Amino acid sequence: MTAVFESIGLFFVRVFEETGLWFRMLWRxxxxxxxxxxxxxxxxxxxxxxxxxxxxxxxxxxxxxxxVLALQTFNGFARVHAENFVGSVVSLxxxxxxxxxxxxxxxxxxxxxxxxxxxxxxxxxEQIDALKALATDPVQYLFVPxxxxxxxxxxxxxxxxxxxxIYGGYLVAVRLMGANPVIYSGAxxxxxxxxxxxxxxxxxxxxxxxxxxxxxxxxxxxxxxxxGVGRSTTNAVVSASLIILLADFFLTKVLF
Amino acid sequence: MPMISLQHVYKSFGDKxxxxxxxxxxxxxxxxxxxxxxxxxxSVTLKHIIGLLRPxxxxxxxxxxxxxxxxxxxxxxxRRRFGMxxxxxALFDSMSVFENIAFPLRRHTEMTEKQVRDRVEECLDLVHLxxxxxxxxxxELSGGMRRRVGFARAISLKPAILLxxxxxxGLDPVIxxxxxxxxxxxxxxxxxxxxxxxxxxxxxxxxxxxxxxLFKGKIVEQGTPDVFQRSTSPIVQQFIEGRxxxxxxx
Numbered sequence: 001m002t003a004v005f006e007s008i009g010l011f012f013v014r015v016f017e018e019t020g021l022w023f024r025m026l027w028r029x030x031x032x033x034x035x036x037x038x039x040x041x042x043x044x045x046x047x048x049x050x051x052x053x054x055x056x057x058x059x060x061x062x063x064x065x066x067x068v069l070a071l072q073t074f075n076g077f078a079r080v081h082a083e084n085f086v087g088s089v090v091s092l093x094x095x096x097x098x099x100x101x102x103x104x105x106x107x108x109x110x111x112x113x114x115x116x117x118x119x120x121x122x123x124x125x126e127q128i129d130a131l132k133a134l135a136t137d138p139v140q141y142l143f144v145p146x147x148x149x150x151x152x153x154x155x156x157x158x159x160x161x162x163x164x165x166i167y168g169g170y171l172v173a174v175r176l177m178g179a180n181p182v183i184y185s186g187a188x189x190x191x192x193x194x195x196x197x198x199x200x201x202x203x204x205x206x207x208x209x210x211x212x213x214x215x216x217x218x219x220x221x222x223x224x225x226x227x228g229v230g231r232s233t234t235n236a237v238v239s240a241s242l243i244i245l246l247a248d249f250f251l252t253k254v255l256f
Numbered sequence: 257m258p259m260i261s262l263q264h265v266y267k268s269f270g271d272k273x274x275x276x277x278x279x280x281x282x283x284x285x286x287x288x289x290x291x292x293x294x295x296x297x298x299s300v301t302l303k304h305i306i307g308l309l310r311p312x313x314x315x316x317x318x319x320x321x322x323x324x325x326x327x328x329x330x331x332x333x334x335r336r337r338f339g340m341x342x343x344x345x346a347l348f349d350s351m352s353v354f355e356n357i358a359f360p361l362r363r364h365t366e367m368t369e370k371q372v373r374d375r376v377e378e379c380l381d382l383v384h385l386x387x388x389x390x391x392x393x394x395x396e397l398s399g400g401m402r403r404r405v406g407f408a409r410a411i412s413l414k415p416a417i418l419l420x421x422x423x424x425x426g427l428d429p430v431i432x433x434x435x436x437x438x439x440x441x442x443x444x445x446x447x448x449x450x451x452x453x454x455x456x457x458x459x460x461x462x463x464x465x466x467x468x469x470l471f472k473g474k475i476v477e478q479g480t481p482d483v484f485q486r487s488t489s490p491i492v493q494q495f496i497e498g499r500x501x502x503x504x505x506x
Contacts, residue, residue, distance in 0.1 A: 035329075037363055122348075129308055130346035133419075134360045134409070135335040137328070 018239075025139070025217045026209075029147050032140035039145060046145040050111050050212070051153030057106045058157045059164055062099055066090055066165030069098070070172040074179070083179060087187035090169035095196045096256070099161035101248055104154060104207035108240045112215035115146055116236035119219025120229040128220070138220065146212045154208030155201040162200065199255040206251060207244050214240035257320065259284040259417065259449045260305055265314035267300055267473075274300045275311070276473030287443045287450040289460040291495065292470035293504055298453040299343075301470065302419050305451060306338050307331045318417070336364055339410030339448075340419040344426075345402035347394035347409070354390030357409045364413060379408040382445065383438060400431040407438065411446060418442070420452040424459050436462040457496055461485070469495065471504070 073086045119142055122128050131138045166188060173179040218236035222228045258281035267275040274297040282288045292298050303309040304316050307323045316324045323331060347356050357376045361367055367375065377387050383404040394402060403423055410418060420439060424432035436459040443450045443463065454460055460467050461481040468478035469492050477484065477492045485496065494502030 039363075118350075125344065125349075126342045126346035127348055129303070130340070130342055130348070132308055132332075133306055133335060133338060133340035133342075134363070135332055136360075136363060137332050 021221070022213065022217055025143070025220070026213060028139045029143045029213065029216075032137060033144050033148070035140065039141065042141070042145040043148055046149035047153055050107065050146070050149040050208075051156060054107050054110055054153075054157055055160070057110055058103050058161050061102050061106050062094070062161035063164040063168040065098055065102055066094055066168030067172045069093060069165070070169035071177070074173055074177045083177075084183050084187055086173050086179065087169065087184045088191040090173075091166050091188045091192055092196060094165035094169075095162050095192065095200045097200075097248075097252070099165055100154075100158050100200045100204040100207060101244065103157050103161045104204060104211060104244050105241055107150075107154065107157065107208075108211040108215075108237055108244065111150075112211040112240045113233045113237045115212060115215030116219040116222075117229055117233045119216055120222035120232040123220060123222045124225050124228060142220075143213070143216045146216055147209060150208030150212030151205050152208070154204040154211075158200055158204035159197075162197070199252075202255060203248065203251045206247060210243050210247060211240045214243060258282055258317075259286075259319060260451065261315070261317040262301070262304065263315040263317065265304060265311045265316060267297070267304070267309065267312050274473055275304070278314075278470075278474045280468060280475050280478075282449060282451060284449055285447060287440075287452070287463055287465045288468060289452045289454060289464035289466070290468050290470055290475075291453075291455060291457065291460050293455065293495070296470045297473050298455075298470055299421055302340075302421055302451065302453050305417075306335060306340055306419060336360075336413055337416045338419060339413065339415035339417070341403065341406040341410045341421065341423060343422040344399075345394065345397075345406035347397075347402060347405055349394050351394075352390065353385075353392050353394065353397070353405050356394070356405060357390070357412050359409065360413045375412060376408075379412050382411060382442065383408045399427050400435065403427070403435055404438070407442065411442065414446070416448060418446070418448045418450045420450070420454075422454055423452060424454060424456050429458075432456060432459060433462075435459075439463045 069090050070086055073089050074083060077083050077086055128138050131141055170184060170188070173184050174181045215236045218232045218239065222232040224231070260282040262278055262280045265275050265278045266273070278297070278301065290298050290301060300309060304311060305318065307316070307326065311324050314324070315322050319337065321334065323334060326334060348359065351359065354376055357379050358372050361372045361375055376390060380387055380389060385401065385404050385408065389401065389405070394405070397405065423439060424435050427435065439450070439452065440463045452463060464481055466478060467481055467484040468475050469484075470476070471491050477487050477489045479487065484492065487493065491503050494504050
């Protein structure tokens with residue numbers, strides 16, 4: 001029985017340690033953001049990597065989500081003769097929830113994991129020590145460009161996802177299910193206001209911060225060679241996804 | 257006043273004490289080689305000198321400044337006085353050889369691209385690498401070439417202190433000798449204070465003005481190569497002769 005309580009206690013100690021570490025690194029990242037030298041080239045490279053290179057994944061995910069959402073709701077709403085509201089449901093769901101969260105989870109899988117693997121490999125091959133020896137703070141050189149790329153590019157990807165999800169829904173409802181295009185389009189925009197868009201965008205910026213910082217922190221504290229790199233990569237994806245889902249609830253509560 | 261002074265340094269990792277009241281002074285312009293078996297704290301000592309690790313107790317004074325207590329931001333700037341070459345080179349594998357050597361120049365100087373290119377070529381010449389090597393990726397290089405590129409990167413900012421971490425480990429005897437010659441040559445040409453850690457006695461005797469033996473977390477013997485070789489310490493003699501029996505293995 002004592003062992004059970006001990007393991008529960010240790011679990012909570014670990015959670016608190018990890019949380020403390022995450023916020024400490026967030027603070028260090030924030031401080032180093034405003035100190036020269038500024039690696040603008042590296043910032044741009046990371047933005048391309050996080051944003052531009054993620055476009056295919058975002059296109060497929062959000063467009064098909066919009067399509068399937070329209071398909072499901074159209075069939076369901078038809079039972080109560082409410083097909084005219086499908087456009088509103090798709091657009092509200094995409095803007096407020098699905099696009100920010102799905103984009104964040106997909107980018108976590110694609111970019112968060114590779115950041116953890118890259119920085120983790122740098123750790124086990126002494127490249128992080130080499131950076132320090134070359135008078136370069138690893139947080140400034142590695143964390144800052146990645147975190148900024150996440151905060152800037154995730155909202156842009158989310159806006160792209162919003163548009164594609166709504167368009168996917170339109171395609172299915174109008175072309176496949178035979179909805180009236182004018183009524184559908186009207187329903188799509190009539191019930192939206194700017195707050196729906198902005199809340200999704202703000203959430204996605206927060207998710208961008210979470211997924212990049214978690215990937216960086218996990219990679220930075222890698223130990224134990226190739227096995228350690230694998231462990232950090234998995235942990236980065238699992239932790240970032242969980243934090244994103246938790247943060248999603250609290251941010252939604254605050255923003256809506 | 258010595259250029260580098262480790263004063264009664266203690267360092268533990270968990271329950272394991274690695275440095276135990278370790279003291280060592282290194283004068284300006286001197287080439288000191290720290291020798292010792294695996295796990296005796298050689299790399300830990302080197303990392304203390306450049307501030308990658310901080311002592312639990314004791315002082316690490318470099319050029320009159322206690323770097324053990326220096327804030328991280330200041331320490332970061334202070335490290336420009338150092339050049340450190342790592343065991344396997346620790347080259348940035350996302351960059352070419354040229355970009356690796358140019359990295360500190362672009363980051364810490366106001367040099368134009370032409371000046372950077374000239375300095376990188378100068379550094380490649382100093383470590384006897386062809387200028388064409390600049391276009392290669394670290395993964396395309398042999399072990400010896402990786403070390404040389406690591407050396408070139410370490411000297412690019414013209415540091416006052418050069419640190420070498422196991423520069424010949426894993427290399428064949430001929431390449432080891434070539435690397436040792438190169439370290440000696442760089443030490444003389446650049447007139448730096450040089451600290452090298454190795455367990456290769458041939459290399460140690462070739463490049464050292466003074467050899468210091470680290471055992472159980474402290475320096476147990478030190479002297480010029482000749483004096484060190486004639487040491488009556490059974491620890492030193494066992495290490496030089498590479499015998500299995502003796503105080504090192506008890």
